[in-house]
Each structure stands twice: as C-alpha cells, then as structure tokens.
Amino acid sequence: MNKTNENIKKCHKCLIKSNAANKLNFTELDELDESCVQVTFKASEIIFKQGALSSNIIYLSSGLVKIVIDGPNREQILKVIKAPCYLGIPTTVGDKINHYSAIALEKTTACFVDVSTFKNFIKLNSDFAYEVILDLCKNELDQFQRCVNLVQLQMHGRMAKQLLFFANEIYCSDEFELPLNRNDFANLLCSSREIVSKILSEFNNEGIISLNGKKIKILDKEKLQFIYQNG
DNA sequence: GCATTAACCACAG
DNA sequence: CTGTGGTTAATGC
Numbered sequence: 001m002n003k004t005n006e007n008i009k010k011c012h013k014c015l016i017k018s019n020a021a022n023k024l025n026f027t028e029l030d031e032l033d034e035s036c037v038q039v040t041f042k043a044s045e046i047i048f049k050q051g052a053l054s055s056n057i058i059y060l061s062s063g064l065v066k067i068v069i070d071g072p073n074r075e076q077i078l079k080v081i082k083a084p085c086y087l088g089i090p091t092t093v094g095d096k097i098n099h100y101s102a103i104a105l106e107k108t109t110a111c112f113v114d115v116s117t118f119k120n121f122i123k124l125n126s127d128f129a130y131e132v133i134l135d136l137c138k139n140e141l142d143q144f145q146r147c148v149n150l151v152q153l154q155m156h157g158r159m160a161k162q163l164l165f166f167a168n169e170i171y172c173s174d175e176f177e178l179p180l181n182r183n184d185f186a187n188l189l190c191s192s193r194e195i196v197s198k199i200l201s202e203f204n205n206e207g208i209i210s211l212n213g214k215k216i217k218i219l220d221k222e223k224l225q226f227i228y229q230n231g
Numbered sequence: 232g233c234a235t236t237a238a239c240c241a242c243a244g
Numbered sequence: 245c246t247g248t249g250g251t252t253a254a255t256g257c
C-alpha cells in the first residue's frame with residue numbers, strides 16, 4: 001500500500017474520473033482532491049474488510065477486484081469487478097460496517113474518498129447524484145441477472161456464461177488468463193473445484209476453448225453462447 | 232428402472 | 245494447487 005499523493009490537484013487532471021465525478025464543478029473537484037487519497041494494492045491484498053468500520057467511498061481507477069462475503073457456511077465470492085468503478089457505495093452508505101470484503105486480484109489502484117464529502121456532493125449536486133444512482137441501478141440489475149443464472153442454469157451453462165463474461169466484459173479479448181485459482185473460480189460459480197476442472201477440460205477436448213493452466217483462449221464463442229442459452 | 236447432474240472423497244502429480 | 249476417477253444422492257423421464 002503506497003501513498004501516491006505527490007501530484008497536487010490530481011483529481012482535476014484525472015483522466016479516468018467516474019461519470020459522477022465528471023459532473024463536479026471546479027470548486028467541488030478541489031474538495032474531492034482534498035478528501036481523496038490514492039492507494040495501490042498488489043494482487044491478493046485486502047482493500048477493505050467485512051466487519052471493519054468504513055468511512056470511505058472507494059473508486060477503483062485501475063485493476064481487478066473480487067468481492068467476497070462470509071456466508072453461513074463458507075466465504076462466497078459475490079462478483080469480480082473491473083476498474084474503473086466505484087467499490088462499496090452500498091457498504092459505506094448503507095451501514096457503518098462493511099458487509100463484504102474487497103480483495104485485489106491484480107495490481108490495483110484505488111481512490112479513498114471521505115464519505116462525508118461524497119454525501120455532500122449527493123446533496124448539493126443533482127447531476128452527480130443521478131450518476132451515482134445510475135451506477136447503483138446498473139449494478140443491481142447485473143446482480144439480479146447473475147443470481148437467476150446461478151440458481152437456474154446447470155454447471156455447463158454457468159461456466160459458459162462466466163467465460164463469456166471474462167472475455168467480453170473484463171478482458172475484452174477472447175484470450176485471457178484466469179485471475180482466480182480453481183477453488184475461487186468454483187466458488188464464484190457456486191460449484192466445486194472438481195467440477196470446474198472437469199468442465200474446463202471437457203470444453204478443451206471439444207475444441208470450444210484451449211486451456212493451459214489459467215490461460216484460456218475461446219475458440220468457439222457461438223458454441224459457448226449456445227451452451228449458455230440451452231443448459 | 233435408467234440416465235443425468237453434480238457433490239464429495241481419495242489419490243496422484 | 246490441479247486433474248481424474250469412483251461413489252453416491254437427487255431428480256426427471
């Protein structure tokens with residue numbers, strides 16, 4: 001965790017401002033600047049922890065993160081999320097204490113914004129507030145979608161969907177390296193590492209993907225789409 | 232019954 | 245940490 005606050009007025013110059021932050025005027029950006037600290041994390045470092053007091057809104061400016069919650073029986077990976085995005089608006093605004101943890105999957109940089117500053121923007125700048133709501137709504141829709149998929153699709157369908165998600169949404173490439181080991185990947189899909197192993201090598205043998213450890217190349221996207229839609 | 236799906240276990244690189 | 249094979253339980257023709 002290295003502080004990188006050598007730049008003065010860094011928020012003004014920031015090229016990856018959130019849609020919300022783009023609605024802030026000059027003075028507000030000054031305020032943001034004063035209440036904002038940028039931190040970098042290495043893979044597997046904890047960005048914030050479930051149960052801890054949360055007094056910051058976190059904006060991911062680069063990197064990849066997994067959101068994890070302690071369930072009744074074991075920990076559950078809720079989702080994998082890519083910068084740029086807000087992290088944990090619900091967990092910071094909705095309660096004093098974090099309801100889930102965020103863990104970096106690769107080198108990640110995050111801006112910690114004081115929650116009172118953030119709340120002030122919401123109260124005083126309706127364009128900012130609207131963008132925040134939009135973001136929250138999109139997230140909720142995504143989660144609903146993921147929820148039905150997990151509950152109603154069989155494993156092959158869930159796997160196909162997840163591979164398509166990594167290719168289309170996260171890496172924007174049909175060739176990528178899984179950011180998770182088999183256990184975590186299984187956890188994300190609500191399954192077991194054994195099944196994940198078996199299905200991946202099945203897809204590999206059928207020429208749908210080419211598999212080499214964590215390196216995956218999607219060879220037949222239509223087939224994956226078909227598997228996702230049919231079972 | 233019989234087939235399919237997926238979890239759990241054991242064992243091996 | 246992974247991959248495979250066997251066993252088992254649940255569910256659906």
